[in-house]
Amino acid sequence: MPTMPTQPSLFEPRPDGAQDDDASAPVRHGEADIAATVPAADPRPGRGRRARPWWARLAGRLLSPWIGLSIEPQGPGEAIDERPVCYVLEDYGLSNALILDRACREAGLPSPLVPLAGDPLGRRRAYVALSRRSTAGALALATQIATQRRPKRNRSHSDSLARLLEAHRADPVLDVQLVPVSIFVGRAPDKNSGWFSVLFSENWALVGRFRRLLAILLNGRDTLVRFSPPVALRDIVAEGLEPEREVRKLSRLLRTHFNRIRAAIIGPDLSTRRLLVDKVLASAPVREAIADQARRESGAGDKARAEAWKKAHGYAYEIAADYSHPVVRSASFLLTTVWNRIFRGVLVHHLDPLKAAAPGHEVVYVPCHRSHMDYLLLSYLLYTRGIVPPHIAAGINLNLPVIGTILRKGGAFFIRRSFRGNALYSAVFTEYVAQLVAGGYSIEYFIEGGRSRTGRLLQPKGGMVAMTVRAYLRQPTRPVLFQPVYIGYEKLMEGNSYLDELSGKPKEKESIWALLWGIPKVLRQNYGQVVVNFGEPIALSDVLAEHAGAWDGKPLPDEDKPDWLAATVDATAQRIQERVNGAADVNPINLLALALLSTPKHAMGEGDLTAQILLSKKLLAEVPYSPLVTVTPHSPAQIIAHGEEIGVLHRVAHPLGDVLRVDGDTSVLLTYFRNNVVHLFTASAWIACCFLHNRRMSRDALLRLGRAMYPFLQGELFLPWDEDGFAARIDATIGLFIREGLLEQVGEDDGGIIARQAGQSDEVFRLRAIGHPLQQAFERYYIAISVLAKNGSGTLGAGELESLCQLAAQRLSLLYAPAAPEFFDKALFRGFIQKLRELGLVKLDHNSKLAFDERLATFARDAKVILGRELRHTIEKISPEAAREGENPGLPKG
Numbered sequence: 001m002p003t004m005p006t007q008p009s010l011f012e013p014r015p016d017g018a019q020d021d022d023a024s025a026p027v028r029h030g031e032a033d034i035a036a037t038v039p040a041a042d043p044r045p046g047r048g049r050r051a052r053p054w055w056a057r058l059a060g061r062l063l064s065p066w067i068g069l070s071i072e073p074q075g076p077g078e079a080i081d082e083r084p085v086c087y088v089l090e091d092y093g094l095s096n097a098l099i100l101d102r103a104c105r106e107a108g109l110p111s112p113l114v115p116l117a118g119d120p121l122g123r124r125r126a127y128v129a130l131s132r133r134s135t136a137g138a139l140a141l142a143t144q145i146a147t148q149r150r151p152k153r154n155r156s157h158s159d160s161l162a163r164l165l166e167a168h169r170a171d172p173v174l175d176v177q178l179v180p181v182s183i184f185v186g187r188a189p190d191k192n193s194g195w196f197s198v199l200f201s202e203n204w205a206l207v208g209r210f211r212r213l214l215a216i217l218l219n220g221r222d223t224l225v226r227f228s229p230p231v232a233l234r235d236i237v238a239e240g241l242e243p244e245r246e247v248r249k250l251s252r253l254l255r256t257h258f259n260r261i262r263a264a265i266i267g268p269d270l271s272t273r274r275l276l277v278d279k280v281l282a283s284a285p286v287r288e289a290i291a292d293q294a295r296r297e298s299g300a301g302d303k304a305r306a307e308a309w310k311k312a313h314g315y316a317y318e319i320a321a322d323y324s325h326p327v328v329r330s331a332s333f334l335l336t337t338v339w340n341r342i343f344r345g346v347l348v349h350h351l352d353p354l355k356a357a358a359p360g361h362e363v364v365y366v367p368c369h370r371s372h373m374d375y376l377l378l379s380y381l382l383y384t385r386g387i388v389p390p391h392i393a394a395g396i397n398l399n400l401p402v403i404g405t406i407l408r409k410g411g412a413f414f415i416r417r418s419f420r421g422n423a424l425y426s427a428v429f430t431e432y433v434a435q436l437v438a439g440g441y442s443i444e445y446f447i448e449g450g451r452s453r454t455g456r457l458l459q460p461k462g463g464m465v466a467m468t469v470r471a472y473l474r475q476p477t478r479p480v481l482f483q484p485v486y487i488g489y490e491k492l493m494e495g496n497s498y499l500d501e502l503s504g505k506p507k508e509k510e511s512i513w514a515l516l517w518g519i520p521k522v523l524r525q526n527y528g529q530v531v532v533n534f535g536e537p538i539a540l541s542d543v544l545a546e547h548a549g550a551w552d553g554k555p556l557p558d559e560d561k562p563d564w565l566a567a568t569v570d571a572t573a574q575r576i577q578e579r580v581n582g583a584a585d586v587n588p589i590n591l592l593a594l595a596l597l598s599t600p601k602h603a604m605g606e607g608d609l610t611a612q613i614l615l616s617k618k619l620l621a622e623v624p625y626s627p628l629v630t631v632t633p634h635s636p637a638q639i640i641a642h643g644e645e646i647g648v649l650h651r652v653a654h655p656l657g658d659v660l661r662v663d664g665d666t667s668v669l670l671t672y673f674r675n676n677v678v679h680l681f682t683a684s685a686w687i688a689c690c691f692l693h694n695r696r697m698s699r700d701a702l703l704r705l706g707r708a709m710y711p712f713l714q715g716e717l718f719l720p721w722d723e724d725g726f727a728a729r730i731d732a733t734i735g736l737f738i739r740e741g742l743l744e745q746v747g748e749d750d751g752g753i754i755a756r757q758a759g760q761s762d763e764v765f766r767l768r769a770i771g772h773p774l775q776q777a778f779e780r781y782y783i784a785i786s787v788l789a790k791n792g793s794g795t796l797g798a799g800e801l802e803s804l805c806q807l808a809a810q811r812l813s814l815l816y817a818p819a820a821p822e823f824f825d826k827a828l829f830r831g832f833i834q835k836l837r838e839l840g841l842v843k844l845d846h847n848s849k850l851a852f853d854e855r856l857a858t859f860a861r862d863a864k865v866i867l868g869r870e871l872r873h874t875i876e877k878i879s880p881e882a883a884r885e886g887e888n889p890g891l892p893k894g
Contacts, residue, residue, distance in 0.1 A: 056098070056101065056113055059094070059098055060098055060101065060102060063095070063098050063099075063102075063216070063220075064102070066216055066217055066220040066221070067099060067102065067216070067220045067221065067223055068220065068221035068222065068223060069099070069102065069103055069106060069223055069224075069225055070222075070223065070224050070225070070386075071103055071106065071107055071225050071226075071227070072224065072225070072226045072227070072355075072386070073226075073227070075107070076107050076109065076227035077107055077108050077109050079227075079229050079230060080109065080177065080179065080230055081177070083175050083176065083177050083232075084110075084116050084117060084126075084174075084175070084176045084177070085109065085110045085126060085176070085177055085179055085230070086116060086121070086126050086127060086128065086164065086176050086177070086178055086179070086233075087100060087104075087112045087126065087127040087128075087178075087179050087180075087181050088127065088128050088129070088130070088178055088179070088180050088181070088254055089127060089128070089129040089130070089181055089183065090129070090130060090182060090183070090258040090262070091129060091130070092129035093212060095185075095212060095213075095216055096129070096183050097112065097113070097127065099183055099185075099223060099225065100112050100127065100181055100183065100225070101113050103181075103225040103227075107227070110126065111126070112125060112126050112127035113125055113126070114126055116176065118167075118171075118174075120163060120164055120166075120167035120174070120176075121160050121163055121164060122163055123160060128160040128161055128164070130251065130254060130255060130258070161247055161250055161251060162243070162247045164176065164233065165233065165236070165237060165243065165246055165247060165250070166243065168233050168234060168237045169237055169243075174234075175232065175233070175234040176233050176234075177230035177231065177232055177233070178230060178231045178232075178233055179227060179228065179230045179231075180227075180228040180231075180254060180257055180258065180261075181225065181226070181227055181228070182224075182225070182226045182228070182258060182261045182262065182265070183223065183224070183225055184223065184224040184225075184226075184262075184265055184386075185212075185215050185216055185219055185220055185222075185223050186215055186218070186219025186220075186222050186223070224265070224386055226261060226265070228257065228261070236249075236250060257359075260359040260360050261359055263359070263388070263440060264355075264358045264359045264387065264388065265386055265387070265388065273317075273320050273321070273322040276320060276432075276435060276439075277313070277316040277317060277320055279435050280316050280320075280428060280431045280432050280435055281309070281312060281313060281316060281428075283431045283434075283435075284558075285427050285430070285431055285558050286312060286427050286428055286431050288427075289312070289423055289424045289426075289427035289428070290305065290308045290309050290312050290424065291305065291308070292423065292424075293308040293311065293312070293423070293424045294307070294308040308424070311424060312424055312427075312428050315424065315425050315428040315429070316428050316432065318396075318399075318414060319413050319414055319415070319428065319429055319432050320408075320413055320432060321391050321392075321408055321409075321411050321412055321413040322408045322409050323391070323409065323410070323411050324409040324410075327406065327409040327410060328379075328383060328389060328409075328410055328411070331380075331406070331410060332380060332383055332384060335376060335380045336384075338523070339377075339380070341523055342522060342523060342525060342526070342527050343527055343528065343529060343530055344526070344528055344529045345529045345530070346377070346381065346529070346530045346531075346532065347529065347530070347531045347532070347585075348381055348385070348531075348532050348533075348534075349531070349532070349533045349534065349583075349585075349628075349630050350533055350534040350535070350583065350628055351385060351534050353534070353537070354387075354483055354534050354537065355385075355386070355387065357481060357537060358387065358442075358481070360478070360479070361478065361479050361480070361481040362437050362440060362441075362442070362443075362472070362478045362479065362480045362481065363390070363442040363443075363481050363483055364442070364443050364444070364445070364468055364480060364481065364482045364483065365378065365390050365442065365443070365444035365445075365483050365485055366444075366445065366446070366447055366482055366483065366484055366485065366576045366580070367444070367446065367484070367485035367486070367487055367580070368446075368448070368452070368457055368485070368486055368487055368580050369446035369448050369450065369451045369452060369458075370451060370452060370455075370487055370488075370489060370492065370676075371451065371487075371489060371492055371493060371494055372398075372451075372493070372494065373489075373493060374446070374487055375392055375394065375407070375412070375444075377487065377530065377532065378390075378444065378485060378487070378532065379392065379410065379411065379444075381532055388442060389410070389411050389442075390411060390441075390442035390443050390444040391411045391412070391413055391436055391441050391442065391443050391444070392407075392410075392411055392412045392413070392443075392444040392445070393412075393413060393415050393443070393444065393445035393446070393464060394407060394412040394413070394414055394415070395414070395415065395417065395450075396414045396415060396416050396417065397417075398412070398414070399414045413432065413436075415429065416429075429467075430467050430470070433464070433467045433468065433471055434467070434470070434471035434474060434475075436471075437468060437471035437472060437475075437478075437480070438471065438474075438475045438477070438478070440478055443468070445464045447460040447461060447462070447464060447465060447573055447576060447577070448460060448461065449461040451494070453672075454671070454672065454675055454825075455671065455672035455673060455674065455675030455676045456675045456676075456678070456679075456716075456717070457577050457580060457581065457717075457718055459827075459831065460573035460574070460576065460577055461573075462569045462570060462573050465569050465572050465573050465576075466565075466569045468480060468540075469540065469565070469568060469569055469572065470556075470558070470565075472540060473551070473555070473556040473565075474555055474556060474557070474558060475555060476553060476554075476555060479539065479540065479541055480539075480540035480541075481537050481538070481539055481540070482537065482538040482539075482540065482572065482576055483534060483535070483537050483538075484534075484535035484536070484537075484538070484576050484577075484579035484580040484582075484583060485532060485533070485534055485535065485580070485583070486531075486532070486533040486535060486580050486581075486583040486584050486585060487530070487531075487532050488530065488531045488532075488533070488584070488585040488587055488590075488676060489527065489528070489530055489673075490527065490528025490529055490530070490587050490588065490589045490646065490673075491525070491526075491527040491528050491589070491646055491648075492527075492669070492672070493522055493525075493527065495669050495672075526645070526646050526647075527646075528587075528588075528589065528642070528646045529587065531585035531587060531630065533583040533584070533585050533628060533630060534583065535579040535580055535582055535583035535628060536579050536582065536583070536628065538572065538575055538576060538579060540572070543568055543571055543572050543575065544568060546571070547564050547567050547568040547571050548562070548564040548565075548568050549564075550562070550564060551564070574718070577718040578718045578719070578720045580718075581679050581717070581718050581719070581720075582625070582626035582628055582629070582720060583626070583628040583629065584625070584626075584629050584630075584676070584677055584679070584680060585629070585630045585631075585632075586616075586620060586629070586630070586631040586632060586677050586680065587632050587673075588632050588634060588638075588639040588642045588643060589643065589646075589648060589670070589673045590673050590674065590676055590677045591613050591616055591617070591632070591639055592609075592613075592639065592640075592643045592648060592649065592670070593670040593671070593673045593674035594612075594616055594674050594677070594678075594681070594769075594773055595609055595612040595613060595616070595769060596609070596649075596660070596661075596662050596667075596670065597662075597667060597670055597671060597674055597772065597773070598612075598768065598769035598770075598772035598773070599769070601661065602661060602662040602667045602670075603652075603659050603660065603661035603662070604659070604660055604661075605657050605658070605659055605660075606640065606657060606658050606659070606660060607657065608762075608765070609636070609640065609660055610636040610637070610640070611762070611766060612766060612769050613636040613639055614636060615740065615766055615770065616681075616770075617631060618736070618740070619681065619684050619733070619736065619770075620680060622732075622736055623683065623684070623729060623732050623733050623736060625679075625680045626720075629680065640660060643660075647666075648662065648666060648670070649661070649662065650662070650663065674773055675773075678717070678773045678774060679717040679718065679719060681770065681773060681774070682713055682717060682719060682726075682729075682774060683706070683726065683729040683730045683732075683733045684733045684737075684770050684771075685770060685771050685772075685773055685774035685775070686702075686706055686709065686713075686730065686771075686774070686778070687702060687730060687733055687734060687737065687743075687771075688767045688768065688770040688771025688772075689771040689774065689775050689778050689866055690702055690705070690865055690866070691743070691756045691767060691771075692768060692771060692775070692866075692868070693864075693865070693866070693867075693868050693869075694865060695755060695756060695758065696746070696753050696754070696755045696756075697753070697754055697865075698752060698753055698754070699731070699734060699752065699753075699754055701865075702730060702734065702754065703727045703730055703731065705862055705865060706726060706727055706730045707723045707726070707727055708859065708862070709778070709781065710723050710726045710727075711723070711835060711839060712781050712832055712835050713726075713777075714726075715831060715832075715835045716777065716828065716831060716832075734754060737767070738754075740763075741763055742756070742763050742766060742767045743755065743756055743767075744756075744757075775866075778866045779812075779866060779867060779871065780805070780809060780828065780829065780832070781832060782859075782860075782862075782863035782866050782867050783805055783808050783809060783812075783867075783871075784801065784805045784829055784832050784833065784836075785856065785859045785860050785863060786860050786863050786867070786872070787801065787804050787805055787808060788801055788842070788850060788852065788856065788860075789852075789856055789857055789859075789860035790860075791804075793850075793851045793852050793853075794845050794847065794849045794850070794851045795849060795850075796849060796850055797848055797849055797850065798830075798833050798844075798850060801829075801833060801850060802826050802829045802830055802833065803826075805829040806826050806829060808874065811874060812871060812874055815870075815874065833850075836856075841855055841856050841859070842856065
């Protein structure tokens with residue numbers, strides 16, 4: 001199975017299995033080389049003796065004011081040694097030669113305008129170019145492809161490459177390193193240019209000299225030069241191929257490499273929406289679905305088939321994106337202004353590994369879903385950093401007048417919320433996704449299905465992942481790379497609507513008028529800083545190797561549904577969520593929420609708040625969750641000042657010390673930001689909660705109970721370790737708490753007694769604050785176990801248990817302390833019960849009731865460690881009759 005390269009390589013095998021002597025060229029590029037003419041010499045020692053000629057110096061000075069270079073990677077010379085260097089460009093052109101020369105001088109590399117020793121090229125230079133096919137030739141080839149005729153092979157090859165290889169065969173000492181260089185004028189968008197320049201930005205179109213001149217004048221200050229790793233020509237000659245075949249192989253590999261780089265920077269050579277729709281409708285699965293639709297509705301006549309085809313055509317146009325590079329570029333100008341106005345900054349971390357791995361891969365971006373801004377923000381950031389924006393799966397509710405058209409031209413394709421009962425729509429959508437995957441279009445979708453209203457990751461919906469996996473299995477030519485992305489906000493634009501929904505109000509339907517009405521309000525707000533962290537990529541080939549060992553790597557027909565497919569999809573979705581969590585960012589608002597929401601009145605003295613923030617940061621630093629987790633570098637004083645600035649905190653002056661507090665509605669919204677990062681503190685929260693109602697516990701008991709509890713935490717919070725790994729984190733955290741004075745070791749035995757201080761000391765206060773974020777989650781688990789154990793085996797069904805647990809949680813919230821919105825979320829209880837069944841702790845008997853054995857009773861006895869006396873007393877009053885009463889609409893709903 002294909003593996004994920006760390007660098008774009010010229011020598012990756014072609015996915016279609018073509019042999020080395022296949023000289024067929026892609027649509028955009030040919031092989032003939034056009035030579036530069038004027039001699040020059042590199043001033044560096046050993047690279048030549050003559051200076052650059054007067055015409056090159058003059059042309060360089062004339063061009064210089066119009067060119068601003070961005071060179072990738074930084075320090076390209078680190079990969080190039082002292083052997084002679086010959087550069088290879090994608091296209092010939094005087095401007096390309098001058099841009100390359102300037103980039104080499106800025107990077108400290110040999111000049112391309114200096115001939116190699118002995119001038120083996122015979123062109124008085126040190127670069128070659130793969131020239132473009134003529135427009136007529138490209139048009140003819142496109143016509144052949146569209147009409148499904150096999151393109152004619154072009155047997156020409158580069159004369160300069162042939163001479164260079166011949167020189168290596170003739171001179172065993174000669175060892176030239178060939179460095180491919182890609183140049184993109186108007187594609188490195190670190191600066192903004194005028195709206196008119198959009199029309200002349202870099203793309204796949206064939207352009208003439210005049211258009212190239214206009215592109216340089218308008219967009220030259222945004223020029224990207226990417227150096228690729230060098231290739232030793234001596235190694236190619238050592239393969240011993242026939243000279244003609246050797247040149248054809250090198251030419252083809254260079255063209256393939258340049259196409260991969262261009263696809264990663266500009267995006268694939270996009271077919272029009274009409275052509276892509278035609279491919280979808282012409283595919284065998286959609287044709288079969290059209291025939292089935294015709295038979296179901298009106299029989300098998302021509303009129304019925306025409307009506308079914310018309311319906312499928314309408315579905316395809318409803319779904320399909322209509323990507324427009326000018327629209328994307330124009331939107332980037334507008335969004336730059338918007339981001340600068342509403343955000344204090346947008347930080348991006350860990351993007352370089354993706355840029356290295358993306359060429360040659362089908363990249364699927366799978367971010368967490370917190371806000372409607374996620375769509376725009378991720379595409380904008382990718383575009384401004386030289387990566388083509390993906391095609392984005394958007395809910396059909398966003399296909400609004402005007403807005404829907406703009407989103408569609410920005411790469412959005414629209415998906416209905418449910419396919420149930422519509423086999424034709426399902427076939428069309430599935431085939432559309434398959435065409436995107438096969439065509440090398442990067443894709444973005446949210447596997448949670450919708451925006452999280454609680455701040456936690458939602459349980460994944462595997463539909464889009466399954467379509468992606470099936471598309472790859474059907475045509476396994478381009479390796480698939482899932483790229484998890486964590487997006488962290490300090491303030492949400494949808495905050496008020498989330499507050500309403502958490503309070504029980506129905507979700508408002510999106511409308512163009514609501515959007516337009518809300519724009520002025522949004523532009524007046526300060527939404528703080530946004531952080532976008534790219535997680536560790538997931539190669540689909542690795543997941544298949546782990547879960548689909550029986551697959552032989554050959555294409556799998558659509559009708560085949562192997563046993564391992566569901567397990568592969570589930571494992572992929574689970575790993576995506578784990579890697580999203582593994583790239584979390586801890587911002588100032590997260591830290592403030594963790595501390596302030598742990599108090600009954602959501603208020604703290606400034607000194608206590610400072611100490612709690614320092615403790616949270618120390619936990620993250622000394623017991624790190626993942627090397628990709630980022631934490632705000634600001635001091636507690638800066639964090640508090642920032643919270644006041646964006647309106648999260650309110651300061652109350654007092655002679656004995658100022659108090660920082662959070663208002664009622666704001667406190668509910670802060671649970672969202674606390675939940676963004678609560679998974680980072682699972683071990684520390686578990687230890688702290690164990691000492692809420694216990695002064696002393698043995699270390700062995702803490703580890704034993706933690707291991708027993710971990711599977712439920714892992715299923716809810718997408719944690720990456722096994723039980724041993726979680727126990728190791730508990731042990732390391734105990735050591736930190738002892739060093740901080742929050743706990744103390746009683747005796748010398750490492751497995752012996754751990755104790756907290758008595759009374760209400762500062763240390764006890766800090767320990768309770770650490771445990772509070774997950775206290776209600778642990779209580780929720782033990783509520784379910786205790787209710788089930790109290791009522792007895794074979795008494796309650798799964799639905800009855802869910803209702804009882806929800807009622808108990810609601811009552812506890814009313815009696816004791818306000819609960820987080822997810823505390824009485826029925827879906828979380830449902831997930832916990834499902835996990836009990838997966839672990840074999842409960843099972844359905846012949847009456848569809850939940851049956852269990854002594855192991856669950858052990859869990860129920862352990863509940864005393866977490867549940868206080870009042871909570872246990874409330875649970876004792878829960879009975880099956882309460883579940884039936886809970887159907888009364890007058891009772892509070894979750």
